Amino acid sequence: MRHLAGKLASKPRIYWLLLASFALSGCGPSERSSSASLAGEQGRxxxxxxxxxxxxxxxxxxxxxxxxxxxxxxxxxxxxxxxxxxxxxxxxxxxxxxxxxxxxxxxxxxxxxxxxxxxxxxxxxxxxLADAVDNTRRQQERLKAQQQRLDELASRRDISVSDLVVLSKEQASIENDLQALAQVAAGHQRRLxxxxxxxxxxxxxxxxxxxNLNRAFSNLLDNLADGAVDALEKGSYVLPFLILAFPLLMLWVWLWRKFVRRRT
The missing domain is CATH 3.30.70 (Alpha-Beta Plaits)
Structure with a gap:
């Protein structure tokens, strides 16, 4: 009886272990697939x-x-x-x-x-990009302050025509600089x-x-032709030496035979 009761008591534990193993096996592929992915990032x-x-x-x-x-x-x-x-x-x-x-x-x-x-x-x-963004923002604020002062000077009634021309040129220059800085700031924001x-x-x-195998077989004839051309080119350098060496070799053989005959 005790042995039978022990078996019955151990069954729930076995069921729980089987369920846990199934859960782990089910989570395994998803964990592997998530580790193989790549998520985007953004500053926090x-x-x-x-x-x-x-x-x-x-x-x-x-x-x-x-x-x-x-x-x-x-x-x-x-x-x-x-x-x-x-x-x-x-x-x-x-x-x-x-x-x-x-x-x-x-x-x-x-x-x-x-x-x-x-x-x-x-x-x-x-x-x-914190330093670059702050630097661009400070330049924009400085130029906007200058632009405001120029606008105030240009609105005065006692300003001369020549001074107004100079102010207009300065205003145009500042406006161009502000547009350039706006493009820089937009680029920074786009990167962020x-x-x-x-x-x-x-x-x-x-x-x-x-x-690589397909490439090797497809280039086999070309490689053979290139090798034959290289061999012929190298042989053409050696051929003149062979032509000159052959008469010298024949002369040496004739002299050797003549020398041997005299000794005999």
Whole structure:
């Protein structure tokens, strides 16, 4: 009876252990997929940080160009939020695209670009723009104060025409400087509101080996022809020496035979 009671008491524990193992196995893939993703970043707590990401994506070589085009189209159509294409580079078996996109669009963009492949190296860096933003703001405030003083002088009734001309030139110069600073400030804000990301598409190891073999076989005839041409060119340098050496060799053989006959 005690043995049977012990079995019945131990069953709930076994059920709980099985449920816990199922829960852990169910959470495992999601945790791995989240660790393989890349989320956008934005400064918190008043920090003025401009984030940049460099992501390496390994794909079968035939998928690299279509995935590059899909990433470009997703950016140009703002599929994952406001986005701009900054740079595109294509080479033998690889491609690279640099975008500027809102932080919320980083994760779905990378997930789409890496579909069917795997994420490689991921680097995230941040540049502190606090000093640059403060410097631009101080210059704007200084120029606006000067602009206000010039406006007050220009509104005086006793100002001469020559002084008014000089003031007009100063006002135009300050206005140009303010417009330039406004563009700088807009650039700073754009870097704070968006993330710069570079997606580097590279072939997988298996795809790279297959590509190298195909390239080697496809270039076999060309390599043989190039090797034959190189051999002929090098042989043409040696041929004149052989032509000169042959008579000398025959002369040496004749003299040797003549010397041997005299001794015999």
């Amino acid at each position: 707590g008043g920090a003025m940080l401009a984030y940049e990401h460099d992501v390496q994506l390994k794909l079968p070589e035939p998928q690299i160009v279509p995935r590059l085009q899909a990433s470009r189209e997703a950016c140009e159509t703002a599929k994952f939020g406001a986005c701009n294409v900054l740079r595109i580079e294509q080479g033998a078996g690889r491609a690279e695209i640099t975008l500027r996109i809102v932080p919320a669009g980083i994760e779905p963009l990378v997930a789409m670009a890496a579909e069917g492949g795997e994420l490689g190296q991921r680097i995230t860096t941040a540049e502190d 509101d968006t993330n710069r990301i570079t997606l580097s598409f590279e072939p997988t190891a298996a795809s790279n080996r297959a590509s």
